[in-house]
Amino acid sequence: MLDRRTLLASAVALTISAGTRAAPSGADARLAALLQSHVDAFRRRVPEAGGDPARLGDRSLAAMATDRAAVKQGLAALAAFDPATLSPRAREDLAVARFVYATLDDMFGRYGFVDIDLRPSPYVVSQMNGAYYWLPEGIGRQAVGTPAERDGWLARLAALGTAIDQESARIAHDAGIGVIPPDFVIDRTIAQLAALRDAAPAASPLLPAAARRTADVPLDRATDVIRTTIAPAITRQIAALQAIRARATDTAGVWHLPQGEAYYAAAARANTTTDLPPSELHRIGLAQVADYTAQLDTALRAQGYAAGSVGTRIAALNDDKRFLEPDTDAGRAAIIARLEAILADARGRLPTMFHPVTVAPVTVRRMPIGMEAGSPGAFYNGGTPATFSINLRATADQPLWRLPTLAHHEGIPGHHFQASALDSAGALPPFRRLVRFSAYTEGWALYAEQLADEMGCYSDDPVGRIGYLQSMLFRAARIVVDTGIHHKRWTRAAATNWMVEHAGESPIPAQREIDRYCVYPGQACSFKVGQTQIAAAREAARARMGDRFDVRAFHDIVLLGGPMPMQTLAAAVDRWAAA
Structure with a gap:
């Protein structure tokens, strides 16, 4: 399993710029400028994905509403491009972007959590989701070699308490519209939250490995942040889950949630x-x-x-x-x-x-x-x-x-x-x-x-x-x-x-x-x-190309082409096989 499993997986949403920094000429250049502006805005919105090392992204309900509006603006900007005016590679970029934003727009209109990996969850916090689950290891892996890096790490450490509190507010909000995790999910999540809160500070995943062997790392300040900011926020999140536990059932499927089958x-x-x-x-x-x-x-x-x-x-x-x-x-x-x-x-x-x-x-x-x-x-x-x-x-x-x-x-x-x-x-x-x-x-x-x-x-x-x-x-x-x-x-x-x-x-x-x-x-x-779609694309290309087929070249198309939806991948392989 790829962790969600990357710092990107901890992102709550994608916020994008409505503007397009147009290149001097050409539809390809204009699309590239638009998508680059989206990347820049995303990194400002989700610092843990490569932005300011002293901040964390906003996980509040207000931020979610802003994200959805920005995604709609992005869809409108992408709709202005005519694929016929683009090169084959730029058409592929456009197809990928349209799929991403259309899916984000769809899921933002529902409830729970969705990130740029397009792996939605109806529950903002669970045994496999939430700031408490995804962020500690990333914070603990930050560089702390210079005074500026140590200050950034401490600031982001303190920001985790705010992120947890923002998600606690969303737990209560979603429960108000009938979105409550199953009781067994709540119980396991509470146990994991308590384990993170009650861990000895020196053994916490929030502390970089370097902190245990480098005298320059301010361990006393870090443990104080964990004790006075993060641990109380975790306690409040446990209380938020306990407050809805009596209304939870053991029903496992999302079909019982609001518009669950459509979800x-x-x-x-x-x-x-x-x-x-x-x-x-x-x-x-x-x-x-x-x-x-x-x-x-x-x-x-x-x-x-x-x-x-x-x-x-x-x-x-x-x-x-x-x-x-x-x-x-x-x-x-x-x-x-x-x-x-x-x-x-x-x-x-x-x-x-x-x-x-x-x-x-x-x-x-x-x-x-x-x-x-x-x-x-x-x-x-x-x-x-x-x-x-x-x-x-x-x-x-x-x-x-x-x-x-x-x-x-x-x-x-x-x-x-x-x-x-x-x-x-x-x-x-x-x-x-x-x-x-x-x-x-x-x-x-x-x-x-x-x-x-x-x-x-x-x-x-x-x-x-x-x-x-x-x-x-x-x-x-x-x-x-x-x-x-x-x-x-x-x-x-x-x-x-x-x-x-x-x-x-x-x-x-x-x-x-x-x-x-x-x-x-x-x-x-x-x-x-x-896996089935990738293997099917390979065998379709082999049948079409006969002796010309080279599995290493096929793998170049799949891997070097970058992540893409399955229908986009099939089209890319088909173009290669026909060339």
Whole structure:
């Protein structure tokens, strides 16, 4: 999973400038100037995405209203461009921008949270969302090497209290219109908030690592800010959630919220960047689950797992002690070392599928302990240093046969390689570097798992290849349970049991996943939809080009073209194949 997972993921909204700093001539230049003005305004609006290091973005209700008005202005400015007057690349930029702003305009007209990644949530604060969840690690990673950097870090640290209070006000506002998280979401969120508040200041993720070894860092001032500003704001947010807890139910799906069915259809469209309706997504998910189940049946039988359903046999493989590290610090260190070795092996195989790309270093580490209970199995954070965080709350949740695919998804040739390729795309406009689409980023990471198989990463690891097939089954099952919860009105328990029975997931990780889908409707569908669309575009180009097809050139189109909706990607590949 790409973390939302970047500083951009903590952005609440996109505010843009209504003006266009027109270039001397040409529609391409005018569009480029407009989009650059949007980037500049976004960084002023959301400083944590690369702006003033002493500020945080405004998360108030008033700011949300301003954002929506600005998005409408942006749509009007983009509507003035005639695609016929633009070059092919500029037409692609225009198509991407129009999709982003149209989707933001749609979701801003509803409730909850939406960011420039177009991954909406109906709940402003949850076990996987909110200033308390996304901002501490970014604040803790700020540079503190100079007096000015230290002052900026302290100012942003203090601003976190305001950000939390602004979201607490929105919790109360949304509850007033009938938007209340499920009771189990509230309970887990309160527990995580309390863990952040009650952590010893020296162990807080808000403090840079340098602060623990550099005498120049004002730890006394920082801990005072945490104690007097941030901790009280967290206490107030806990109280805001407790105030609505009595009105919460255990209903998992957004269908019960105001205009909930329409909300889910819009969220699915934002995440998949397709017009596939929930009913069709459910059908696709079931068909793919059946296909991967058949493949797994064969692979499991070859390893001696022949009794019971595929889900039962995967569960037995999960419990096979040959593939479990002890639940100790040494066991966790062994898992991290294994992931590092898998990444090194994949790095050496890249030339078979890609033209040369400078792959930045990536650090594999344990996820912050206070976030593990409500977080997925792993996530990737770009930046310097890039980090691949793995959830090691219990080592039994990370059996060794699953690790290769996890490493390929989050690292190489998945999210980390994708980020490195984007860094090397020198001609890509800043706007195209700014936007993200779940179907593109998560779709690529899942497609990367397929590439790892095609690169021979599992040639001597048949059990690891079972992990790859199970991962594909798991992502197909995600489509089924996400649409099941939000469209077919499944209960939380029914969705969890379906995941355990059909995807071979262990009950505790399966429950954690289901709870994630409850707060990010439609996002679970983006992985497999994106992978399917990318693979389909590749095979369509191969069929059209015959011997002219070069998979490395195809990957240049997908990666160096930057993030884009799936229909835009298909059109770009089609133009390349026809050229």
